[in-house]
Amino acid sequence: MAKIELYNITKKFGNITALDNINFEVQDKEFFVLFGPAGAGKTTILKTIAGIEFPDKGEVRINDKNVNMVEPAKRDISMVFENYALYPHLTVYDNIASPMRSPLHKQDEETVKKEVHRVASMMKIDHLLDRLPSQVSNGQRQRTALGRCLVRDPNVFLMDEPIAHLDAKLRHFMRAELKEMQSEFDTTTIYVTHDYMEALSLGDRIAIINEGKILQIGTGDEVYLTPANEFVAKFMGEPEINIFDIELEDETQVKMLGQERSYTIEEDVAEVIKEGEHKNIRIGLRGNDIAFSFNKENEEYIKGQVYSVEPIGNKTILVVDVNGQLLRLIAPNDLQANIDDEIFVRIKMKKAMFFDGDDYKYIYRHNQNELLGVE
Numbered sequence: 001m002a003k004i005e006l007y008n009i010t011k012k013f014g015n016i017t018a019l020d021n022i023n024f025e026v027q028d029k030e031f032f033v034l035f036g037p038a039g040a041g042k043t044t045i046l047k048t049i050a051g052i053e054f055p056d057k058g059e060v061r062i063n064d065k066n067v068n069m070v071e072p073a074k075r076d077i078s079m080v081f082e083n084y085a086l087y088p089h090l091t092v093y094d095n096i097a098s099p100m101r102s103p104l105h106k107q108d109e110e111t112v113k114k115e116v117h118r119v120a121s122m123m124k125i126d127h128l129l130d131r132l133p134s135q136v137s138n139g140q141r142q143r144t145a146l147g148r149c150l151v152r153d154p155n156v157f158l159m160d161e162p163i164a165h166l167d168a169k170l171r172h173f174m175r176a177e178l179k180e181m182q183s184e185f186d187t188t189t190i191y192v193t194h195d196y197m198e199a200l201s202l203g204d205r206i207a208i209i210n211e212g213k214i215l216q217i218g219t220g221d222e223v224y225l226t227p228a229n230e231f232v233a234k235f236m237g238e239p240e241i242n243i244f245d246i247e248l249e250d251e252t253q254v255k256m257l258g259q260e261r262s263y264t265i266e267e268d269v270a271e272v273i274k275e276g277e278h279k280n281i282r283i284g285l286r287g288n289d290i291a292f293s294f295n296k297e298n299e300e301y302i303k304g305q306v307y308s309v310e311p312i313g314n315k316t317i318l319v320v321d322v323n324g325q326l327l328r329l330i331a332p333n334d335l336q337a338n339i340d341d342e343i344f345v346r347i348k349m350k351k352a353m354f355f356d357g358d359d360y361k362y363i364y365r366h367n368q369n370e371l372l373g374v375e
Helices: 042-050 092-101 109-122 138-150 168-185 196-202 220-225 230-235 267-275 368-372
Strands: 004-013 016-026 031-035 057-062 077-080 156-160 188-193 205-210 213-218 242-248 253-255 281-285 290-293 302-311 316-322 325-331 342-347 353-356 362-365
Touching: 004 042, 016 042, 016 213, 031 042, 031 196, 042 077, 042 156, 042 188, 077 138, 092 109, 092 138, 109 138, 138 156, 168 196, 188 196, 196 220, 205 220, 205 230, 213 220, 213 230, 220 368, 230 242, 230 281, 230 353, 230 362, 242 325, 267 353, 267 362, 290 325, 316 342, 362 368
Parallel strands: 031 188, 031 205, 077 156, 156 188
Antiparallel strands: 004 016, 004 057, 205 213, 242 253, 242 281, 281 353, 290 342, 302 316, 302 342, 316 325, 353 362
């Protein structure tokens, strides 16, 4: 059990700044997710906490103690790597058992056997314990590496995309298992992923990282409903959020999508825009915040054309061209539509997010505090 703190962490590799003044605190027993695209710096943060990489500037603290000069083996951290890092000459059993046979964390063989079988059963690889890593699939190697991480009770679990190579069904199962295991083990966990579904379903809090900088830290609701900027808004969710320019006519009226008619923005939103003296405004609407119909039901519906139809299992991603602006909508999986079909869309203004068109930062959305449960 541990509290992890990173203060002003900067790490460079030659001319490339991998981490740029990183600051955050992970509370004891918290499941903290590092989320961002490939190359954002997520793995470098884990390696810096583990002691595998040394920061050029800043401090890493575990339980209020500066551990910059503490060797990795003495930080009492258990880490699972994306590339497995298994011992090729050891069986699955011995790979999982290896942390409990190390000089620092040595256990008797009876305890080793009990814990290995417990974790192997949890990972559904108990029938593979006598095989070598070369004799099992990539997904089974990933589970072996995860089992080796979970087999002991460290201060901190560091997990670098530990279920990335599993099939979809097992990945969904492992999300629930990881969350359950974390509460059972009562241990601080820092988890790296580039999958927004994993981030939202697992994290007590999420840190969104890009190009070595932290853009936002918050709960799943906070980063999804009130993203810090357009990058975060686009990165959280499928399909990608629709963001486009709007034209302010006065304090509460705007025009958009090449329409002659005006749209009314909510009074609380208009007030925040006015107070911030925002001149250039962009609007963000998620796929389920735009209604559609193949008939013009009323004047609120805008004419467009079907641009593409992409069924993805339990839903369909419908892309509609409205005066050159492509809007991504969520539709039922049994949708019957053809390319270039006439279609009508309706903007749900109460669901809209507003961004500053100059710096792309988030401004506000209707009933923001109520959505987040803030009094």
